[in-house]
Amino acid sequence: MCRWVLILRWRKCYSTLAITANSKIAEYARLGQIDNARRVFDHIPHKGVVSWNSIIAGYFQNKQPSEAQSLFDQMPDRNLVSWNGLISGYVKNGMVDEARKVFDEMPERNVVSWTAMVRGYVEEGLVSEAEALFWQMPEKNVVSWTVMLGGLIQQGKMEEAQRLYDMMPVKDVVARTSMVGGLCQEGRLGEAREIFDNMPHRNVFSWTSMISGYAQNEKVDLARKLFEVMPEKNEVSWTAMLMGYIQSERIEEALELFDAMPIKSIVACNAMILGLGKNGKVTRARRIFDSMRVKDDAAWNAMIKVYERKGFDLEAFDMFRCMQRQGLRLNFPSLISVLSVCASLASVNHGRQIHAQLLRSKLDDDVYVSSVLITMYVKCGDLIKAKQVFDRFSLKDVVMWNSIITGYAQHGLADETLQAFREMCSLGIAADAVTFVGVLSACSYTGKVKEGKEIFEAMKSKYLVDPGTEHYACMVDLLGRAGHLVEAMDMINKMPVEADAIVWGSFMAACRNHMNLDLAEVAAKQLLQLEPQNAGHYVLLSNIFASKGKWGDVAKLRKHMRLRKVSRSPGCSWIEVDKKVHMFTGGEHMPHPEHPMIVEKLESLAALLREAGYVPDGSFVLHDLDEEEKVRSLGHHSEKLAIAYGLLKLPGGMPIRVMKNLRVCGDCHVAIKLISKVTGRLIILRDANRFHHFEDGVCSCNDYW
DNA sequence: GTAGGGTTAG
Numbered sequence: 001m002c003r004w005v006l007i008l009r010w011r012k013c014y015s016t017l018a019i020t021a022n023s024k025i026a027e028y029a030r031l032g033q034i035d036n037a038r039r040v041f042d043h044i045p046h047k048g049v050v051s052w053n054s055i056i057a058g059y060f061q062n063k064q065p066s067e068a069q070s071l072f073d074q075m076p077d078r079n080l081v082s083w084n085g086l087i088s089g090y091v092k093n094g095m096v097d098e099a100r101k102v103f104d105e106m107p108e109r110n111v112v113s114w115t116a117m118v119r120g121y122v123e124e125g126l127v128s129e130a131e132a133l134f135w136q137m138p139e140k141n142v143v144s145w146t147v148m149l150g151g152l153i154q155q156g157k158m159e160e161a162q163r164l165y166d167m168m169p170v171k172d173v174v175a176r177t178s179m180v181g182g183l184c185q186e187g188r189l190g191e192a193r194e195i196f197d198n199m200p201h202r203n204v205f206s207w208t209s210m211i212s213g214y215a216q217n218e219k220v221d222l223a224r225k226l227f228e229v230m231p232e233k234n235e236v237s238w239t240a241m242l243m244g245y246i247q248s249e250r251i252e253e254a255l256e257l258f259d260a261m262p263i264k265s266i267v268a269c270n271a272m273i274l275g276l277g278k279n280g281k282v283t284r285a286r287r288i289f290d291s292m293r294v295k296d297d298a299a300w301n302a303m304i305k306v307y308e309r310k311g312f313d314l315e316a317f318d319m320f321r322c323m324q325r326q327g328l329r330l331n332f333p334s335l336i337s338v339l340s341v342c343a344s345l346a347s348v349n350h351g352r353q354i355h356a357q358l359l360r361s362k363l364d365d366d367v368y369v370s371s372v373l374i375t376m377y378v379k380c381g382d383l384i385k386a387k388q389v390f391d392r393f394s395l396k397d398v399v400m401w402n403s404i405i406t407g408y409a410q411h412g413l414a415d416e417t418l419q420a421f422r423e424m425c426s427l428g429i430a431a432d433a434v435t436f437v438g439v440l441s442a443c444s445y446t447g448k449v450k451e452g453k454e455i456f457e458a459m460k461s462k463y464l465v466d467p468g469t470e471h472y473a474c475m476v477d478l479l480g481r482a483g484h485l486v487e488a489m490d491m492i493n494k495m496p497v498e499a500d501a502i503v504w505g506s507f508m509a510a511c512r513n514h515m516n517l518d519l520a521e522v523a524a525k526q527l528l529q530l531e532p533q534n535a536g537h538y539v540l541l542s543n544i545f546a547s548k549g550k551w552g553d554v555a556k557l558r559k560h561m562r563l564r565k566v567s568r569s570p571g572c573s574w575i576e577v578d579k580k581v582h583m584f585t586g587g588e589h590m591p592h593p594e595h596p597m598i599v600e601k602l603e604s605l606a607a608l609l610r611e612a613g614y615v616p617d618g619s620f621v622l623h624d625l626d627e628e629e630k631v632r633s634l635g636h637h638s639e640k641l642a643i644a645y646g647l648l649k650l651p652g653g654m655p656i657r658v659m660k661n662l663r664v665c666g667d668c669h670v671a672i673k674l675i676s677k678v679t680g681r682l683i684i685l686r687d688a689n690r691f692h693h694f695e696d697g698v699c700s701c702n703d704y705w
Numbered sequence: 706g707t708a709g710g711g712t713t714a715g
Contacts, residue, residue: 018706020706023706051706052707053708057708084707085707086708088708089708091709110709111709112709114709118709143709143710144709146709147709147710150711172711174711175710177710178711179711181711181712204712205711208711208713215713235713239712242713243713243714265713266714267713267714268713268714270714274715298714305715
């Protein structure tokens with residue numbers, strides 16, 4: 001008697017233990033600690049079928065389908081749950097074919113098996129396969145119907161979805177919620193609301209679905225009304241509401257809601273960071289980022305993207321490095337952002353490093369990534385490497401062709417640009433608007449007026465691409481540079497759309513280069529109207545007035561500038577030395593630590609230049625200084641500082657690559673040509689528009705920029 | 706304790 005009790009007690013205890021072990025397996029698997037789950041599994045003395053099922057599901061959950069399959073093969077006995085688990089495991093790993101094989105081979109099937117398989121097809125977007133299977137099902141229940149419904153909705157087949165929904169014998173909360181979501185996606189808010197209102201039961205999901213529907217369709221206030229009355233909210237509901245404000249750019253209200261959120265989900269934080277970034281509130285975005293206890297890939301990407309978009313390249317890069325130091329894996333969006341950062345910083349070394357990582361993680365055989373890579377190398381001035389990446393890729397799309405075409409154009413290689421353009425056309429790839437910007441600007445940079453005009457005409461008639469403002473800007477630039485100012489003006493007047501600042505800016509520069517002060521004045525006034533905050537326009541107009549001796553107008557303009565609180569966007573140049581980017585600003589507010597040495601170098605250079613016959617040209621300076629002061633101010637233009645630093649730090653024979661955020665000024669251009677001559681160094685300068693290769697006193701732009 | 710459905714982002 002006593003013995004039996006003991007045995008029974010022992011058995012009871014044993015089964016409790018097994019259950020605990022099985023839940024431990026599931027728990028570890030959920031946390032991504034599959035090895036711990038396995039350890040628990042291995043220590044169970046007499047493993048039941050549930051333990052096996054649990055560990056197999058765990059491996060599927062942790063993206064190790066082959067290990068799961070191998071365990072399945074070793075199982076002493078399997079039940080229907082094991083088979084169904086295998087199907088759903090493959091489905092979750094996007095392996096429909098494997099799932100189907102299991103489905104065909106299994107000894108018996110129930111509704112769950114069928115539903116899982118239908119779901120598998122739906123996940124892959126194979127709706128017709130899903131439908132075929134669905135109608136073959138020996139029995140269906142609400143879940144199977146809902147899976148099929150979800151598939152149709154996901155594919156945007158709303159009429160079919162509607163029909164299926166009407167046919168459903170039983171509609172529960174889930175099915176109704178699905179339908180609400182589908183209708184909202186189509187903007188059919190009224191119908192969605194009707195289903196919502198007529199639901200016998202509503203839960204958080206249904207409420208959130210309706211709220212999100214309003215929020216996504218620019219009905220934020222309606223969303224808010226519902227949000228206020230919903231009985232219980234979870235973090236997803238809060239986030240859905242938040243997204244509404246962010247998407248309608250109502251950033252203050254978004255912030256208010258965000259601060260009120262009881263639980264700030266990662267999704268909410270990430271969305272808030274991006275939203276703030278879009279609205280220029282970078283510091284606030286950073287504060288939220290720092291406050292996040294757990295940061296996922298998306299959080300890092302969001303922060304990197306915010307910095308990248310704002311042009312805070314160094315910060316973006318630091319962030320990326322920080323992310324890697326935390327041991328986070330490279331992922332697609334952050335790679336794209338950071339490659340753009342490398343491109344904009346023209347940091348070849350960093351770019352190459354990332355390229356290497358790309359190769360290792362096998363992310364490089366993607367059109368998108370390759371195009372960004374090409375652009376990166378182009379902007380870093382390494383056309384050879386850009387071409388290598390380009391050639392390596394077999395299935396090139398327009399974007400990739402555009403990358404290399406624009407690259408050649410920016411380096412002033414018109415023949416290569418045109419050749420690539422022809423090659424692309426002969427391969428039957430349709431040129432788009434971006435292609436023509438590249439081709440036309442190449443013609444413009446190199447004075448190919450005839451070719452440019454022909455291409456511009458062909459663009460409309462032969463390639464059927466409507467010219468946009470950017471193409472007119474190219475044409476105005478092309479004509480203007482070549483001195484056909486009247487024709488350029490004519491082009492502006494004939495434009496179907498209003499000329500923007502870029503068009504007028506090109507025209508302006510042309511007038512200045514060809515010393516047509518009257519037309520320049522017209523252009524400058526237009527520019528001031530279009531961009532009253534851009535200090536560059538004041539500088540230009542002021543220079544024109546000064547050249548004409550209209551000192552009264554100069555004074556008036558300055559006063560105007562002060563009144564409107566316009567400040568010059570600071571010129572800034574940078575150079576990469578020892579894998580570090582060194583920034584230089586024109587003034588002496590934030591001097592480089594090695595400033596004295598650089599100034600010394602500049603002075604010795606100045607002496608050499610004077611010997612070579614260089615006379616500083618003060619007309620490029622805005623400030624009303626006396627001659628000597630002007631020379632000093634010119635001497636400290638940021639590009640010269642950066643070049644001097646490069647001369648000091650980079651071994652002889654190595655090209656000096658300098659980047660500048662504005663267009664290089666005329667005086668610097670003359671001076672740098674001479675510097676390349678007296679020092680015998682190749683100097684590559686990337687300014688806001690294009691590349692200048694200075695060698696032995698000559699620039700690749702032929703003084704035409 | 707193990708198998709099938711609905712809500713937030715990029």
